[in-house]
Amino acid sequence: MINTDVVIIGAGPTGLFCAHQLGIIGLKCEIVDNLDKIGGQCIELYPDKPIYDIPAIPECTGEELTNNLIEQIKPFNFNFHLSERVQEIKNIDEKWFLKTTNGKEFLAPNIVIAAGVGSFEPRKFPTNSADKFDGDTVLYSIKDKTIFKDKSVVIFGGGDSALDWAIELSKNSNVTLVHRRDEFRGAQASVDKVKELQEKNKISVLTKCSIKEVKGNGKLESVEIKDEEGNSKDIKADYVLGFFGLIMQLGPILEWGLNIDKKLIPVNTENFETNKKGIFAIGDICSYPGKLKLILSGFHEGALAARGCFKYAKPNEKYRFEFTTSSKTVKGRLGVKE
Numbered sequence: 001m002i003n004t005d006v007v008i009i010g011a012g013p014t015g016l017f018c019a020h021q022l023g024i025i026g027l028k029c030e031i032v033d034n035l036d037k038i039g040g041q042c043i044e045l046y047p048d049k050p051i052y053d054i055p056a057i058p059e060c061t062g063e064e065l066t067n068n069l070i071e072q073i074k075p076f077n078f079n080f081h082l083s084e085r086v087q088e089i090k091n092i093d094e095k096w097f098l099k100t101t102n103g104k105e106f107l108a109p110n111i112v113i114a115a116g117v118g119s120f121e122p123r124k125f126p127t128n129s130a131d132k133f134d135g136d137t138v139l140y141s142i143k144d145k146t147i148f149k150d151k152s153v154v155i156f157g158g159g160d161s162a163l164d165w166a167i168e169l170s171k172n173s174n175v176t177l178v179h180r181r182d183e184f185r186g187a188q189a190s191v192d193k194v195k196e197l198q199e200k201n202k203i204s205v206l207t208k209c210s211i212k213e214v215k216g217n218g219k220l221e222s223v224e225i226k227d228e229e230g231n232s233k234d235i236k237a238d239y240v241l242g243f244f245g246l247i248m249q250l251g252p253i254l255e256w257g258l259n260i261d262k263k264l265i266p267v268n269t270e271n272f273e274t275n276k277k278g279i280f281a282i283g284d285i286c287s288y289p290g291k292l293k294l295i296l297s298g299f300h301e302g303a304l305a306a307r308g309c310f311k312y313a314k315p316n317e318k319y320r321f322e323f324t325t326s327s328k329t330v331k332g333r334l335g336v337k338e
Contacts, residue, residue, distance in 0.1 A: 001106070001107055004028045004029055004107075005022070005028045005029060005313035005314075006028070006109075006110040006309050006313065007029065007031075007086075007096070007098055007106045008030070008031045008032070009033075009086050009112070009113050009114060009115050010032075010033055010113065010115040010116060011032075011033035011039065011080060012033075012039060012040020012042060012114060012116050012283065013065060013066065013069055013295050013298065013299075014040075014282050014284075014295070014298030015031060015040070015114030015283070015302070016031075016038070016069040016072075017298070017302045018114060018302030018303070018305055019031055019073050019076070020072050020076075021303045021306035021307075022076075022309065023073060024324065025307065025310055025319065027309060027310065027313050027314075028078075029078055030078070030106060031079070031080050031081065032080075032085075032086055032106075033080070033081070033084070034084065035082065035083070036082050038066060038070060039062065039066035040116055041116055042062030042063070042065055043062060043063060046061075046062045046141060046142060047066075047142075048061050048063065048142050048143060048144060048145045049061060049062055049142065049161070049164060049168070051065060051295070053294055053295065054295060054296065055296060083102075084100040084101070084102055084104055085252070086099070087099055087101045088252070094109065095107050095108060095109050096108055096109065096279070098111065109278055109309075109312040109313050110278050110279075110313060111278065111280070112281075112305050112309065113253070113274075113279065113280065113281040113285060113286075114281075114282050114283045114298075115253065115285050116284045116285060122141060122244070122246055122247070123140075123244035123246065123247055124242065125138070125156070125214070126211075127211060127212070127214065129213045129214045129215070130211075130214045130240070130242075133214060133216065133220050137216075137219075137220040137237075137239050137240065138214060138220070138240045138241075138242070139242075140241070140243070140244075142165060145168065149172045150172065150173065151173050151174070151239055152173070152176075152235075152236050152238045152239075153173045153174065153237070153239045153240075154175075154176045154178060154223050154235050154237045154240050155169075155175060155176070155177050155178065155241045156179070156210075156211055156241065156242045156243065157242065157243035158179040158183075158186070159184070159185045160185075160186040160187060160190060161243040162184075162243040163190040163191065163193075163194055164186070164190060166194055167193050167194060167197065170202045170203045175203045175204070176204040176205075176206065177194065177205045177206070178206045178207075178209050178211070178225055179206075179207050180207075180208065180210045182207045208228050209226065209227050209233075210225065211224075211242075212224040212232060215234070220237060220238065221237070222234045222235055222237050223240050256276075256279075257275075258274050258276060258281075259275045261287065265281040265286050265287065267280070267286045267287070267288055269288050270308075271304050271305060272301050272305040273308055278309075278312045280305040280308055282305050286301065
């Protein structure tokens with residue numbers, strides 16, 4: 001049995017920053033994630049994709065962001081428990097008992113659910129012809145963008161991921177973007193950039209089209225698309241990428257007695273506590289009026305949730321806010337020498 005002040009479920013950016021904030025105020029935590037690596041969606045789905053909305057960082061990748069967050073919490077020596085899924089929770093004498101699918105047990109007065117959208121997997125192409133190339137030249141996430149250099153890449157999708165990767169890969173690849181509608185769902189700035197690149201013949205854009213078949217004899221050669229009238233066209237392809245969103249599964253969270261609404265957990269915005277005393281939810285999995293699903297919003301939520309954990313972890317102490325720039329206590333916890 002592992003005793004601690006807080007168990008964080010989810011090792012994505014939001015969970016990592018919450019851990020940092022817990023360390024700052026002197027609380028211990030254990031971090032559990034069902035993935036085999038730290039970083040959540042940033043690492044699993046887009047480690048190489050540029051991120052533009054982190055304050056004071058004009059551009060970074062998911063991997064760079066994750067590595068920096070890991071470096072930031074190193075002084076606290078928190079433990080990670082990867083490839084572990086929290087299966088069961090129950091309240092024992094005003095503390096939460098947690099047990100994973102592998103039998104690991106925790107006891108803590110606080111739980112912070114930073115599980116993103118729960119467990120997830122990408123939506124795949126609706127054609128069996130894509131399956132034989134799955135994971136090789138038919139991909140639903142990008143972990144190393146250098147493999148596409150000087151290659152012909154056909155991207156399917158109309159959201160931010162499809163647009164962002166079309167823009168990024170157009171720098172070194174022959175990119176064709178295919179979408180089943182005329183209008184794109186991504187940010188307007190990205191849509192405008194794609195149109196600009198299309199006018200400069202840096203990207204080919206085909207709308208009102210969808211995939212019909214992936215072709216190749218042992219090696220991917222082309223992809224056949226069809227328009228709304230049923231007309232077909234072959235496009236040469238070294239790689240085919242599909243960005244159709246994720247299939248979300250909350251799994252055991254549904255059984256924990258939380259007031260889940262439309263696969264999201266409502267919270268109060270004072271400290272992001274749920275309807276269960278001592279259980280907090282931050283990041284994409286929580287909901288409240290005005291919620292923005294941005295990493296920077298998750299950082300704010302994690303900071304407040306950490307302070308909310310303090311009163312349950314140290315009920316006989318009063319939390320006193322201190323600025324990191326001037327507090328000797330905080331600097332000491334961070335290993336900063338005066």
